[in-house]
Structures are given as C-alpha cells and as structure tokens.
Amino acid sequence: MQTFALPDDGPLQGLVASRIETYGGRHRATTQNPAGSLYPRGGPVLDPSRRRFQDYVPFAKGSGQVRGLSPLKLREPEHEKRHGGHLGAGPPHSPKLKEVPKAQQLEMRLHTFSMFGMPRLPPEDRQHWEIGEGTDSCLVIEKSWKELVPEHKEMSRELCHQQEALWELLTTELIYVRKLKIMTDLLAAGLLNLQRVGLLTEVSAETLFGNVPSLIRVHKRFWEEVLGPTLGEARASGQPLDPVSLQDGFLTFSQRFQPYVQYCLQVKQTMAYAREQQDNNPLFHSFVQWCEKHKRSGRQMLGDLLIKPHQRITKYPLLLQAVLKRSPEARAREGLSAMIAAVESFLQYVNKQVRQGEEQESLVAAAQRIGPYEVLEPSSEEVEKNLRPFCTLDLMSPVVGVAPEHTRQLLLEGPVRVKEGREGKLDVHLFLFSDVLLVTKPQRKADKAKVIRPPLMLEKLVCRPLRDPSMSLLRGHFPSPSSWQGEGAVRMGIKY
CATH class of the missing domain: 1.20.900.10 (Dbl homology (DH) domain)
Structure with a gap:
C-alpha cells in the first residue's frame, strides 16, 4: 500500500481544516507524523477514487455554491498540464481544474462521514x-x-x-x-x-x-x-x-x-x-x-x-x-x-x-378527469349566456342538504353500454358518487371523460331489473335549467 506525506502548508491541511470547521470542531483525535502530515485516527487513509490527496483543491471558505461550501474539483493530471488537454492550455503556472462527477463527489463525502462521523x-x-x-x-x-x-x-x-x-x-x-x-x-x-x-x-x-x-x-x-x-x-x-x-x-x-x-x-x-x-x-x-x-x-x-x-x-x-x-x-x-x-x-x-x-x-382525481358540463344545446347566444353559470359541475363543492362532515365520495366507476330507445346503443363510462351519477364519454387523446348526460341525483334515481339479467332500467330526475322550473327526466337501459 502506498503511503504519502504532505507538508504542513499543503492541500491536505486545508482539506482537514475545512472538515474541522464543517464539523463544528467535533473531530476525532489525529496524529501528526514526524514529517508533519496529518492522518485521521493515526494512520493514512486512501481516497475511494484512488487519486492522491495532493490532487484535491482545499475548500475556500465562503466560495461555495450552496451554503458556503464549494464543489470538489480535481487538478488535471501532469501529462495534460504538459501537453495540453481537450479544454485547451491555460495560463502558465496555473493548473486547470475540472468538475468532479456527482457520483464521485457523493462517494468522497460518504467516505468522509464514515471517517469523521456525521x-x-x-x-x-x-x-x-x-x-x-x-x-x-x-x-x-x-x-x-x-x-x-x-x-x-x-x-x-x-x-x-x-x-x-x-x-x-x-x-x-x-x-x-x-x-x-x-x-x-x-x-x-x-x-x-x-x-x-x-x-x-x-x-x-x-x-x-x-x-x-x-x-x-x-x-x-x-x-x-x-x-x-x-x-x-x-x-x-x-x-x-x-x-x-x-x-x-x-x-x-x-x-x-x-x-x-x-x-x-x-x-x-x-x-x-x-x-x-x-x-x-x-x-x-x-x-x-x-x-x-x-x-x-x-x-x-x-x-x-x-x-x-x-x-x-x-x-x-x-x-x-x-x-x-x-x-x-x-x-x-x-x-x-x-x-x-x-x-x-x-x-x-x-x-x-x-x-x-x-x-x-x-x-x-375524478374531478380532474371529468371535463366541462356541456349537455345542453342552447337555441341562441342569449340563452347560452344565461345557461353558462348553470352548466358548471363542481364536484368539490359541498353536498347539498347534509352536514359539512359528510363529503362527496366516489363509490364506483366503470364502462357500461347504454341503450336509449329501441335501436340506439352507446358505450359510456359511469361515475357513481355518493349523491350523483354521471354519464360520461371517454376522450381518446387523454385520460379525460366528458359529461354527455345531465347529472342524475341519487335520491331520485330509480333502478329496475329487466328480464335480461345483464340489463337494468334507470329512471332519474335532474334539474332542468331549460325550463327554469320543475325537473327533467331520463330513461336508460344499462347493460353490464
């Protein structure tokens, strides 16, 4: 194993001094050999990167990028200093520096933690x-x-x-x-x-x-x-x-x-x-x-x-x-x-x-997936302007008629096939909440769903089984802004 001795004014002294300052003076006892080099715990320690300690540039106090400490840098190898490297030749007698890779910096820091403690x-x-x-x-x-x-x-x-x-x-x-x-x-x-x-x-x-x-x-x-x-x-x-x-x-x-x-x-x-x-x-x-x-x-x-x-x-x-x-x-x-x-x-x-x-x-998550509520076709711009405030669907709003602690919950969701009339069939995606049922159409380009039927209030929703065990008849009521009074109604046959 190769050992090395450093002069008192060499880079290692600056490195150790910066460590002691970083650790708030709570460093372990060190031993100084006759040549004047410092070794933690009384003996030499090899850096995990296999480079010599002489190659490390000591920390400059106050010059760091984060909280006062500078990133580690390495001196160029001797052959690059003599013949020039890919970064170009620098001024005479000024060694070129290059950034140490993050992985190597992390390895050196963890090695320091292992030697000196946290x-x-x-x-x-x-x-x-x-x-x-x-x-x-x-x-x-x-x-x-x-x-x-x-x-x-x-x-x-x-x-x-x-x-x-x-x-x-x-x-x-x-x-x-x-x-x-x-x-x-x-x-x-x-x-x-x-x-x-x-x-x-x-x-x-x-x-x-x-x-x-x-x-x-x-x-x-x-x-x-x-x-x-x-x-x-x-x-x-x-x-x-x-x-x-x-x-x-x-x-x-x-x-x-x-x-x-x-x-x-x-x-x-x-x-x-x-x-x-x-x-x-x-x-x-x-x-x-x-x-x-x-x-x-x-x-x-x-x-x-x-x-x-x-x-x-x-x-x-x-x-x-x-x-x-x-x-x-x-x-x-x-x-x-x-x-x-x-x-x-x-x-x-x-x-x-x-x-x-x-x-x-x-x-x-469900509210973010469900798009705007656009199920009515206004007959004129004036009607559209007046209906717009009533065509919003805020699933995060409080449930009407219950105490504040009873919040809306998503109970179930999934794809079903809806049959309207004698011939019409439509593949839809249902969202069953604790107070409302939404009939939506999935959007192809994104994980979104567009409401295509008025929301069905559960308190007025009627479900009847049909002869076909895989089908049910839904009859529900919803507020009807088009008439400004009373309620609308919808009938759907759902195939599971």
Whole structure:
C-alpha cells in the first residue's frame, strides 16, 4: 500500500481544516507524523477514487455554491498540464481544474462521514431535525425486570408473566425510539449535509420523512412523564412494576399522540416518494444503500423505517391486552381496560381521518378527469349566456342538504353500454358518487371523460331489473335549467 506525506502548508491541511470547521470542531483525535502530515485516527487513509490527496483543491471558505461550501474539483493530471488537454492550455503556472462527477463527489463525502462521523446539522435545520443527544441518557433500561425486584423468585407465576408483558411494553418503546432516530440522526442529517455542498438538492427531506421529529419528541415526553416514572418507582422500591401507574398517561393518549394523525395521513405519499427517488435517482439510491449498511442503522431498510410509526401505534392495544390477560387484580384490570379503550378510540379516529383523506384524493382525481358540463344545446347566444353559470359541475363543492362532515365520495366507476330507445346503443363510462351519477364519454387523446348526460341525483334515481339479467332500467330526475322550473327526466337501459 502506498503511503504519502504532505507538508504542513499543503492541500491536505486545508482539506482537514475545512472538515474541522464543517464539523463544528467535533473531530476525532489525529496524529501528526514526524514529517508533519496529518492522518485521521493515526494512520493514512486512501481516497475511494484512488487519486492522491495532493490532487484535491482545499475548500475556500465562503466560495461555495450552496451554503458556503464549494464543489470538489480535481487538478488535471501532469501529462495534460504538459501537453495540453481537450479544454485547451491555460495560463502558465496555473493548473486547470475540472468538475468532479456527482457520483464521485457523493462517494468522497460518504467516505468522509464514515471517517469523521456525521457532521452537526446547519443552524437553520437544527431546531426541526435535532432531537438532542443529551436527553438520551434517560432512555436506558435494565436487561430484565428481575434486576429491579430482588424477591422475584418468590412471586407467583402469573405475576411474573404480568411483569414480562409490562417489560415488553417498556423495552419495545425504547427500541422504537432508537429506530426513529435513525431517520433523523443518519438519513436526514446525511441528506441535509450533502445538500450543503450541492448534492441531492432535488430531494426533499420534509417530504421523505414527514413529521418524524415530532413523533420522536412525543415518545420522549411519553417516556419521561409516563413510562419512565413507573420504571423509576420500581427501581427505588424494589417492588414489581405497577400497571395502574400508567393509567393517567394512557387515558390522555389521543392528546399526546396527535402528531400521528398527520404522519398516517401522509405515509402513503411518503413511501411512494421514497420508492420514486430510489428508482429514478441513482445518487439517492447510493446514499440510501450507504445508510442501510451503516452500523448505526442496524441493517434497517428505508421502507421498513417509514412504516414503523404506523406499526407501533397499532401495537399499543395488543401490548396492554397482554398485560390485562395476566393481571388478576380487579383494580389493575379496570385500569388496563380503560387504557385499552382510550388507545382504540384514538386509533379509530386516525383510521377515520385516513379514510376521509383517501376518499378526498379519489374525488380530486375524478374531478380532474371529468371535463366541462356541456349537455345542453342552447337555441341562441342569449340563452347560452344565461345557461353558462348553470352548466358548471363542481364536484368539490359541498353536498347539498347534509352536514359539512359528510363529503362527496366516489363509490364506483366503470364502462357500461347504454341503450336509449329501441335501436340506439352507446358505450359510456359511469361515475357513481355518493349523491350523483354521471354519464360520461371517454376522450381518446387523454385520460379525460366528458359529461354527455345531465347529472342524475341519487335520491331520485330509480333502478329496475329487466328480464335480461345483464340489463337494468334507470329512471332519474335532474334539474332542468331549460325550463327554469320543475325537473327533467331520463330513461336508460344499462347493460353490464
């Protein structure tokens, strides 16, 4: 292996100095050899690009394109300096520079992260993404609950099982928080630091990780105010963990865990965004692979990490039910039943919000596909002018006659054949909403549908089966602007 020594005033000193400044002075100890060259951790390190460190141009403070750091550049090889390169000869004694490819820049940055550790986030990002390492000292737990209870050998078998169930609740909570912090301390920190030097700037950390920092803060507070005190009480008294001491914390579950509503509403889009970036962005794919192989990640995949919050929030009732099953005391059973009911009530609320969000997305997508409402043929320009305000179809408007929380939903859509009269047949596409049925004609040039019949109000729609089991007769009423009063009617035979 080739070693190299650099003078004190050489490029490497500038490179290391810039690293120390970037890392906020939190660099690891280095060793200076007799010749004066600096090696991280006391030994030489070869750059993954196989070029010499002498070939790197040190960072110039304040000259960068993004947040004060400049992109890496390489000096031209010696033979190009002597004979001229394809970029042309430069001024005497001024080495020509060329931009390092993005993939090589990324490799060098990740190699630096591996050597020095992850830099601290820029000041503008710390408030949101940094959770605080100092508070992690309270997130510790013994290997077993038996270490807390000296007289555990004298306990009944059923009480031991209860303590095991409570211990699972506590230990899995800490494991989960540590996995969440992989997203902030490794993935998000790495991404934001790469963006400081112009790499992966097209990737949005907020879109990728949502409100994960808020979830971490929720769980740290939950540990400090609910789970931690129960553990501390057992440590101090030497008595078994008391499930009733958790009651006040779990009864306020919906208030404490409110950020999960936002996360669960966005998790589908978050995972789709992560898949899209990994499939279409080679640099991001390389970055994620590096993170997944990092010792901090514990081989956790990005997709698995993103779904963890949904899995954790739905696991609390199961963990509490396991404790309830092993708690014979009436007081403990009553408290645990109330806790389970509070958590399940919150989960039902979250599911309702997610379902409404999905229904809203379907409605928006359908509204974008359905074109203008032009089913009337006015007899004159004057009639057309007066009818135009009544020929708009706003599917996003509130449903008439119901409370605001009852929004329009797309229930079903699909192609059918309509028979009008004795001979007329037409292939159409039906959209069945919670309050109206639309008859449309698909457009060939785009994924659009044009309304070709007046909207049929479901409250006045009559469907009659015919002898042919594949056909039905529809008779519906619709507002008739052409007469300005009363209603129009339509009869159609639909073949499925």
